[in-house]
Amino acid sequence: MKCRRCKAPAQVKLPSHNTGFCPDCFFRFFSGQVARAIKDHAMIAPGERVLVALSGGKDSLALAHELKEQGCDVTGLHVYLGIPGSSDASLAHIRAFCEPRGIPLLVHSTPDDGLAIPEVKEALKGRPICSACGKIKRHAFNRAAREGGFDVLATGHNLDDETARLFANTLRWDASYLSDQGPCLPAEDGFARKIKPLYRLSEFETACYSFLKGIDNVVAPCPYSSGASFTGHKVLLEDLEHTRPGAKIMFYENFLKNGREAFRSVAGSSPALTPCARCGSPTVRETCGVCGLRRMVAARRAGLFVEDGAAGLEDEAC
Amino acid sequence: MITVIREPEGQTLTFAKAGSVRRLLNLLGERCTSVLVIRGRELLTEDRMLRPGETVIVRSVRSRG
Numbered sequence: 001m002k003c004r005r006c007k008a009p010a011q012v013k014l015p016s017h018n019t020g021f022c023p024d025c026f027f028r029f030f031s032g033q034v035a036r037a038i039k040d041h042a043m044i045a046p047g048e049r050v051l052v053a054l055s056g057g058k059d060s061l062a063l064a065h066e067l068k069e070q071g072c073d074v075t076g077l078h079v080y081l082g083i084p085g086s087s088d089a090s091l092a093h094i095r096a097f098c099e100p101r102g103i104p105l106l107v108h109s110t111p112d113d114g115l116a117i118p119e120v121k122e123a124l125k126g127r128p129i130c131s132a133c134g135k136i137k138r139h140a141f142n143r144a145a146r147e148g149g150f151d152v153l154a155t156g157h158n159l160d161d162e163t164a165r166l167f168a169n170t171l172r173w174d175a176s177y178l179s180d181q182g183p184c185l186p187a188e189d190g191f192a193r194k195i196k197p198l199y200r201l202s203e204f205e206t207a208c209y210s211f212l213k214g215i216d217n218v219v220a221p222c223p224y225s226s227g228a229s230f231t232g233h234k235v236l237l238e239d240l241e242h243t244r245p246g247a248k249i250m251f252y253e254n255f256l257k258n259g260r261e262a263f264r265s266v267a268g269s270s271p272a273l274t275p276c277a278r279c280g281s282p283t284v285r286e287t288c289g290v291c292g293l294r295r296m297v298a299a300r301r302a303g304l305f306v307e308d309g310a311a312g313l314e315d316e317a318c
Numbered sequence: 319m320i321t322v323i324r325e326p327e328g329q330t331l332t333f334a335k336a337g338s339v340r341r342l343l344n345l346l347g348e349r350c351t352s353v354l355v356i357r358g359r360e361l362l363t364e365d366r367m368l369r370p371g372e373t374v375i376v377r378s379v380r381s382r383g
Contacts, residue, residue, distance in 0.1 A: 001363045001365050001366075010363050011360060011361040011362070011363065012361060012363070013350055013351075013363045013364065015350070015351065020363060057381055058381070059381065161381075202351065203379045203380060203381065204351040204352070204354075204379045206379075207354055207377070207379035208354065208361060211354055211356065211361065211377075212361065221326065231380075234380070238349070238351075238352065241351070242349055242351075
């Protein structure tokens with residue numbers, strides 16, 4: 001197979017675009033997709049400071065690398081979760097990634113904040129940890145963005161993540177979630193603008209990019225992630241993409257173009273947000289769900305019983 | 319014979335017969351967009367041929383949390 005642009009041997013075949021590229025031409029393609037996402041959705045204005053959430057996975061590292069190459073003012077943020085066998089390796093990997101690239105790195109430690117994930121898991125008494133962990137991370141991202149004066153918070157969600165989420169929301173016809181799903185959420189109510197510049201690129205494409213750019217692969221997956229949501233939906237959509245190349249991007253872009261607005265008119269207005277009485281983060285309750293979790297963990301440590309502090313986690317805005 | 323290292327599992331497999339990457343992916347039950355097929359610092363598309371004695375890495379592209 002030859003590269004469509006320069007006719008050198010191709011290393012990346014892209015059935016969804018009915019084409020293949022050599023490494024250099026693939027980098028041009030990849031950069032073009034990111035630039036198009038940023039331009040089409042007004043994600044980053046010149047001079048804005050971008051905080052990139054870094055998990056240590058290929059997507060977030062590829063995003064930080066690409067934004068830096070495109071000349072953005074990038075700072076990394078890693079949320080250290082205190083998970084044995086995973087968190088230390090991830091942090092070391094991210095430090096080794098950021099340093100040679102001149103990307104400043106902020107680290108927020110959840111154990112230092114009373115929220116070590118193994119302790120949270122124990123406090124949840126068998127309920128799924130992934131949604132609580134996601135909530136804690138988003139809370140930390142929002143807080144770091146707000147306190148650090150960043151204009152934009154960027155995450156490495158790719159096309160597979162976004163279509164799987166859209167599919168799940170569609171299966172439930174969840175008007176509220178469908179009305180505000182998208183690759184760019186404006187800054188409001190104490191939250192920085194949130195952007196997903198990789199939304200036009202598949203997991204395969206970010207994996208190819210990371211490998212060809214020499215971004216090492218961290219082999220320290222979260223031991224709790226086997227129950228992560230959307231994996232089954234991703235498999236279904238992969239089957240669809242195999243028989244109809246390009247179906248995923250069409251599903252998502254056409255939703256943004258034709259579907260999302262329709263749900264906005266029926267979703268109703270969101271409840272008003274006020275600062276959490278404990279941490280100041282925007283919340284629909286007196287104290288936010290993350291502060292409730294922290295209270296549960298502290299009580300469990302002290303051998304005390306408390307009411308379910310995680311109640312309302314799902315309807316929290318942060 | 320070719321040697322295949324599966325990632326992230328770390329499993330090593332051997333196949334008596336070399337052939338195309340497409341044939342290897344069929345044997346492994348994988349699609350060309352669900353894994354990277356890596357030889358040294360190079361990615362192999364499914365039309366490429368594997369030579370006897372070679373070792374390739376087959377790496378899943380799926381995020382694992």
